[in-house]
Amino acid sequence: xxNPIVDFIISVLVYxxxxxxxxxxxxxxxxxxxxxxxxxxxxxxxxxGPRGILQPLADFLKLLTKExxxxxVAREKAPILFLSLGIGAIITILLMLPFSIFxxxxxYDIMLCIYLALWATLALALLGLxxxxxxxxxxASRLLSLVFVYEPLFVASLLVPVILASRLYNASYSxxxxxxxxxxxxxxxxxxxxxxxxxxxxxxxxQCKLMLKPFDIPEAETEIVAGFFTEYSxxxxxxxxxxxxxxxxxxxxxxxxxxxxxxxxxxxxxIGGVLTIAIKYLVVVTILTxxxxxxxxxxxxxxxxFMWKYVAPPAIIAVVLAVILPI
Amino acid sequence: MQLNTYDIYTMILYATLSMVIIASSFYSLxxxxxxxxxxxxxxxxxxxxxxGEDLPxxxxxxxxxxxxxxxxxxxxRNLYAxxxxxxxxxxxSDWLFFMSLWLVIIVITLSLSAR
Amino acid sequence: xxxVNMVENFxxxxxxxxxxxxxxxxxxxxxxxxxxxxxxxxxTASFIILLLALTNFMRVYEVxxxxxxxFGGWPPPIGIVYEVDLLGALMGLLVASIMFLIAIYSVKxxxxxxxxxxxxxxxxxVEAGMLxxxxxxxxxxxxxxxxxxxxxxxxxxxxxxxxKEAIEAAxxxxxxxxxxxxxxxxSLAFLYGTYGTLNMADIxxxxxxxxxxxxxxxxxxxxxxxxxxxxxxxxxxxWAFTVKAAAFPNHFxxxxxxxxxxxxxxxxxxxxxxxxxVYAVIRFSFTIFGGAELLSNVISVLYIVLxxxxxxxxxxxxxxxxxxTDIKRLIAYSTVMHIGLIFMGIGLGTPLGLAAAIYHxxxxxxAKALLFLAAGVFIYTAKTRNIDELAxxxxYMxxxxxxxxxxxxxxxxxxxxxxxxxxxxxYYALIDAGLAPLxxxxxxxxxxxxxxxxxxxxxxxxxxxxxxxxxxxEAHPLMLVPLLILALTCIVLGVTAPLLMDKxxxxxxxxxxxxxxxxxxxxxxxxxxxxx
Numbered sequence: 005x006x007n008p009i010v011d012f013i014i015s016v017l018v019y020x021x022x023x024x025x026x027x028x029x030x031x032x033x034x035x036x037x038x039x040x041x042x043x044x045x046x047x048x049x050x051x052x053g054p055r056g057i058l059q060p061l062a063d064f065l066k067l068l069t070k071e072x073x074x075x076x077v078a079r080e081k082a083p084i085l086f087l088s089l090g091i092g093a094i095i096t097i098l099l100m101l102p103f104s105i106f107x108x109x110x111x112y113d114i115m116l117c118i119y120l121a122l123w124a125t126l127a128l129a130l131l132g133l134x135x136x137x138x139x140x141x142x143x144a145s146r147l148l149s150l151v152f153v154y155e156p157l158f159v160a161s162l163l164v165p166v167i168l169a170s171r172l173y174n175a176s177y178s179x180x181x182x183x184x185x186x187x188x189x190x191x192x193x194x195x196x197x198x199x200x201x202x203x204x205x206x207x208x209x210x211q212c213k214l215m216l217k218p219f220d221i222p223e224a225e226t227e228i229v230a231g232f233f234t235e236y237s238x239x240x241x242x243x244x245x246x247x248x249x250x251x252x253x254x255x256x257x258x259x260x261x262x263x264x265x266x267x268x269x270x271x272x273x274x275i276g277g278v279l280t281i282a283i284k285y286l287v288v289v290t291i292l293t294x295x296x297x298x299x300x301x302x303x304x305x306x307x308x309x310f311m312w313k314y315v316a317p318p319a320i321i322a323v324v325l326a327v328i329l330p331i
Numbered sequence: 332m333q334l335n336t337y338d339i340y341t342m343i344l345y346a347t348l349s350m351v352i353i354a355s356s357f358y359s360l361x362x363x364x365x366x367x368x369x370x371x372x373x374x375x376x377x378x379x380x381x382x383g384e385d386l387p388x389x390x391x392x393x394x395x396x397x398x399x400x401x402x403x404x405x406x407x408r409n410l411y412a413x414x415x416x417x418x419x420x421x422x423x424s425d426w427l428f429f430m431s432l433w434l435v436i437i438v439i440t441l442s443l444s445a446r
Numbered sequence: 447x448x449x450v451n452m453v454e455n456f457x458x459x460x461x462x463x464x465x466x467x468x469x470x471x472x473x474x475x476x477x478x479x480x481x482x483x484x485x486x487x488x489x490t491a492s493f494i495i496l497l498l499a500l501t502n503f504m505r506v507y508e509v510x511x512x513x514x515x516x517f518g519g520w521p522p523p524i525g526i527v528y529e530v531d532l533l534g535a536l537m538g539l540l541v542a543s544i545m546f547l548i549a550i551y552s553v554k555x556x557x558x559x560x561x562x563x564x565x566x567x568x569x570x571x572v573e574a575g576m577l578x579x580x581x582x583x584x585x586x587x588x589x590x591x592x593x594x595x596x597x598x599x600x601x602x603x604x605x606x607x608x609x610k611e612a613i614e615a616a617x618x619x620x621x622x623x624x625x626x627x628x629x630x631x632x633s634l635a636f637l638y639g640t641y642g643t644l645n646m647a648d649i650x651x652x653x654x655x656x657x658x659x660x661x662x663x664x665x666x667x668x669x670x671x672x673x674x675x676x677x678x679x680x681x682x683x684x685w686a687f688t689v690k691a692a693a694f695p696n697h698f699x700x701x702x703x704x705x706x707x708x709x710x711x712x713x714x715x716x717x718x719x720x721x722x723x724v725y726a727v728i729r730f731s732f733t734i735f736g737g738a739e740l741l742s743n744v745i746s747v748l749y750i751v752l753x754x755x756x757x758x759x760x761x762x763x764x765x766x767x768x769x770x771t772d773i774k775r776l777i778a779y780s781t782v783m784h785i786g787l788i789f790m791g792i793g794l795g796t797p798l799g800l801a802a803a804i805y806h807x808x809x810x811x812x813a814k815a816l817l818f819l820a821a822g823v824f825i826y827t828a829k830t831r832n833i834d835e836l837a838x839x840x841x842y843m844x845x846x847x848x849x850x851x852x853x854x855x856x857x858x859x860x861x862x863x864x865x866x867x868x869x870x871x872x873y874y875a876l877i878d879a880g881l882a883p884l885x886x887x888x889x890x891x892x893x894x895x896x897x898x899x900x901x902x903x904x905x906x907x908x909x910x911x912x913x914x915x916x917x918x919x920e921a922h923p924l925m926l927v928p929l930l931i932l933a934l935t936c937i938v939l940g941v942t943a944p945l946l947m948d949k950x951x952x953x954x955x956x957x958x959x960x961x962x963x964x965x966x967x968x969x970x971x972x973x974x975x976x977x978x
Binding site: 077079112115116118119122123126130133134136141148149152156159160163167320323324326 | 861874877880882883886887889890893894896
């Protein structure tokens, strides 16, 4: 609007970039902590701010101002470097969605989105290895074993609506255009089957990717102390929690826009649209929290075989159907 | 709200630029915070955490063989038994067996398609 | 006119000069015993060859059509010609530049080895063979140059003569490689029997049933059924090339040969020699036999076979990468995996797939050479190849570790490095051809490869050191400067991807698929000879 460069900087830093995502991440954290607590008959955050809504911010600021202890053979600045790059990569995905003020799109940018998500995984994996502690190394190796299973399924599930939209509405495999047309996919009788299978598999894959129970194996508390972030305290722990929440925000937005149709019956910049997006977003977060509250932790080989037996067939069948169905 | 369509390669550069901008903001926030609060180092604090025991530094690691224990020794054990132990034996005649199998396959496939 | 003639002479000089210099080096070493002289001789020689290859490339790029050099003045179907189009010139430039950096690196790496004059001889010989392979326009000459490359490579693998593992690996490589070139020779016999000629341009003309009185005068019309003949020729020749390029069932020699060789030679073998096999497959399946409508059934089945080959290669190699304990063997399996990806690009048969394959060839050569050379710095300092024993050595050599990490990230395919750009083109090509499930297969293999790369980065950089490394300093500048140049190239090739795709890769693809132009240039040379 004003000037392309200023537009770009504002959209990267303010909306929907860093500050907006950070605020939504804090609110999401409050919501799922409250929901998780109520599911376990506890109270959840209560005192800081009205109904505890400022609790995540308080936690972030507290951790940020604590001492940053580095053990004798650990790297001091490298974890922060990788964490910052991971957070930056994840927030960049939001620039490709329709609600950005400077939406950048290109044909086939779905692959760019997937590889930006890989930066966050790499940051978390290297995090455990950057401090030589037997617990953190075991946590990191478990994280990488899970990556080998959930990354292809995540890609397969994300590709399903993109391929369907590109074949039907000429969306040229771009996230932006797919999100404009994704609500119409539910009305196509043949496209509903792969789309439903894809939705099922992406919810479970996200459970694995965000390391929520039953897949919180890399950070298996009390089994390997704290898993891959055992030695981290202070600002580094604050960034790890921020990365986790920002991942949850961005992937949930991806599901809402690519699978559930975004602000479906209403146009995007209207009260109805914003409310619809918020409701769909909270529904997805509630489903993730529900599965988290209702299950216990898997062992690593149980998790791998669960994913390959029950989540891989729907995802792969969905992709194959999306390519070969006669529409 | 202008809609900017680029080709995919230019878009990667834009995405990298935005990633670097956000990463540097978080990194500078860290540097700012670190300059405010100094760490008071004591020998106990900087030891490796091993649930209260003494762990010498060179034992605080996992050997390369056991690194992906869950994948290699449990989940994909059968697959590795086939590929690693039966196929990649290192014996030259086994190699030549597989290579000739492939030669036969490619010759028959291409000859059958010659119409 | 004179400039054009001189550059066409460079086309022949570029492979012949290293052979002459290679054979001169043992004679010089009988008289002059100083290592410095041999080393500076080799570095000067490879620098001159780099300049020649660069001139060739720029000239071919400017002119826009293949340049041709007739050996002995004899025109195409009678004599041997070197016909260099954009693909050949690009591969030649890649070979010459990486060989130059490796020659500089070898000076310091082999400073304590014996018999190093033979090393430099064979190094120049390998370079000559590779340049001859990519420049030649004659199928039999390709056989000769392939043998030159292979024999020099067998010798270089066995360089550590007192190490039984190296001798065994070299013998196995030699046996498998000789079988491959023999099978290629059999396919040449079929080629001559079917077509009556061995010149590539002439074969294209006869396959496309082009009517040309000059060619009919010299080499006659084909004597046998072209379709079944081409099927047998392609089957045998592509089999032979997949041995050289190390694709799945023919890859068994690679994980033994590449670790046993000295590290600069591992970089040459993994980065350049296997690419010559890939180049030969591209030349045969796209330029020579690809354009003919008569053979379209055979060619489409060949593409499907290559695609399946690529998938199996990538999958088996990435699975085995995860369980290795020898750092060079792990990197060697990674080569097999990436060759699998390149074959997937070739096997799509579309221009975009070919662009992905060519771009990945360049990127993989640079990144793999960098990975091997950086690992070589660590192996040279710690004198071991075992991942557990190399623990923590990277902490004391920050620049080398930085380049090592850049190479590993480039091979995993992280934006914005070069490996990501070519993998993206491959995904683009796969989705365009309607094969989206294969994207998921590639992601599985990339995830397995990520596991392996994290293992070596962890072991080299982040693990607590086992020994006392306090006297270890940064790598010597002669080893460090090639590493930094290659790392810079990785980043530049990634960041300038829009420019590269537009101005370099797509013209190369067009030139490879433009077999009519290839024939036209050869026919012009023949006509000029007949009319004079």
